[in-house]
Amino acid sequence: MRKLFALAFTLALVAAVAAYLVWTQERPVAHYLSDLRITLAVNEGVPSDRGNLLGIQPELFPADYQSLERLHLKLAAYLQKARDEGLINSKTVVVLPEHIGTWLMLSGEKNELYQSIHLKDAMNWLSASNPFLFARAWLSATGENRMDDAYLRMKAQAMARDYQALFGGLAREFGVTLVAGSIALPDPSVSEGQLQVGRGPLYNASVVFGADGLPVGQPQRQFYPIYDERGFIEPGDENLISVVDTPAGRLGILIGSDSWYPDNYRKLNERGAQLVAVPAFVTGRDTWERPWRGFKSVSTPPEISLKPEELSEGEAWRRLTLISQQPVSQASAGMSVFLRGQFWDLGTAGHSFLSSNGQVTAGSDDHGARLLNIWL
Template sequence: MRKLLYLTFSLALLAVLSIYALWAADRPAGHYLSDLRINLAVDQGTPADRGNLLGIQPELFPTDYQSPERLHRKLAAYLQKAQDQGLLNGKTVVVLPEHVGTWLMVSGEKDELYQASSLKEAMNWLAVSNPLKFVRALISADGGNRLDDAHLRMKAKAMAKDYQALFGGLAKEFHVTLVAGSIVLPEPSIIDGTLKIGRGALYNSSVVFNSEGLPIGQPQRQIHPVFGEQEAIKGNGEQSLNVVDTPAGRLGVLIGRDSWYPENYRKLDDQAVQLVAVPAFVAGRGAWDQPWRGYRGSSPPPSVTLKSGEVSEGSAWQRLTLTSQPPGSQAVAGISVFLRGQFWDQGSAGQSFLNSNGHQFADGNAHGARLLNLWL
């Protein structure tokens, strides 16, 4: 009798595990409908042979990340609109926003994930649908929030491959230099022209691709992660800033809050940087107009007198980002580009802006995808 019960239990458990394995492996392609429109919000300067800085502020949603092909379709539509308006040439530097690559973590998942009502529920579906990957990532997770670390780490190898194929492919397709926003990966590096991951801490990093679709230099790691991310994402302790040569001039990348630190501009000036790209992201619907919350989690630079709550979040970004504002920065021009859209219950804010010769140009309309162009 005991053997019969044991056999019955074993068969039932095997059946349940088999059904679960089949369910987890099933990835039906859901219906996809997305707005491919984008408006030219800011167009400054006169076309010449010196090239231009072009910021793409996309409006993205979870369904845009169901596959790299779908995300390519949307971003390529934006670039095609820019090309149709004569904004792309061999010296164009295109800048995408922070974390535009990070959400590749949800690519190729089940419909239940995209239909979730909250980010927490979506991450639960991510783990349940990839049990082995999640367990392996959880074992090697680091930092104060092991769950967030595991969610970001579990598909890192595929994310790195998709990130390079997608954004390098767009750079080559449209013959431009592309600052591919940012992506969170463990110990990212470029080895023999390929973006590779390591086994260490997670870093929010940006890669620049040339018009042949190849990465230029090493990934730029963020020095000062957002306070809420610091438990999972590590800051670049070396505080090194990479500079790359582009057809439009020497380019430096400051990710998000790194653009609030005057010392970073001095480091770029020391390397004769002419252009500064700032991929950025502000979480929370309406946060742009709410009081600025300061340098949460880190000490403000001695030269910064702005206090928490004195101005709005948006005003703080525009005052602290010193691109082309002598003596804070000697760069010729700079651009800050923000990620917009809705990721489950997580809204976004941020309005992209340009700087040139001490002047700032911004678009006051926060709705819809936007192009911001500056002729050099």
């Protein structure tokens, strides 16, 4: 009798494991109607043959990432709106927000993930649906927060491939230079025209794609990850700040609060940066109006007199972002573009703005996506 019970238990266990493995392979795609509203919030200057900086502040949701085709459809609709407004030409530099590529980790997942209410629940679905990928990523994680490290690392190769296919494809389709926001990847680099991942720490990095769809230069890594990401995102080398040539001029990229540090602008000046793109992401539904929490690194630059909580987060961003404020920055123009939308209970904030001649211009913050344009 004992042997019979043992055999029955073994068969039931094998059946359960088999059913679970079959379940992990199922990826039904639900119908989804995405919001394609987009407004031209700022259009500064007059058209010229010098080109323009065009920022796209999208409004994205987890279900937008269920398939690459779905996300392409939404982003292409934004670019088509810009083309219809006469804002696309061969010298256009498009700027997208921080972490727009990081959420490619959600691609091809189960409907339960997209329908979750809380971020924690969604990540549980992600690991449960990819047990072998997650286990391997967890074992190779290098960050202090192994769980979050593993979530980002587990699909890194596919994310890098999709990132280049999507954003390189959009650059080629619309004939523009495209600053593809940022993506968190292990030790990213460009080799022979392809974005590659390594086995080292995770970095938050931005890649520029030319009108031929290929990367321009090497990924620019973020120097100062935010508090919530320090357990799994490694700071980039502060001396490795790059400037790339575009049809509109030499372009530098500062990710997120890297744009708050005067020394970064001095380094861009030394490399002849004429334009500065700032892909950014601020979490929390009302963070923009809350008191500013201070700098994201251990020390505050000596030139900065602002103190935490003496102004709002939004006011701090506009005060600290020093694009085209002589003599700190010698760039003629720049733009800070934020990711908006709703990712479960992780709210988003941030109002995109552009900088020119020491002046900051921002649009309204109604629902839907926003275009910001400055003619050079």
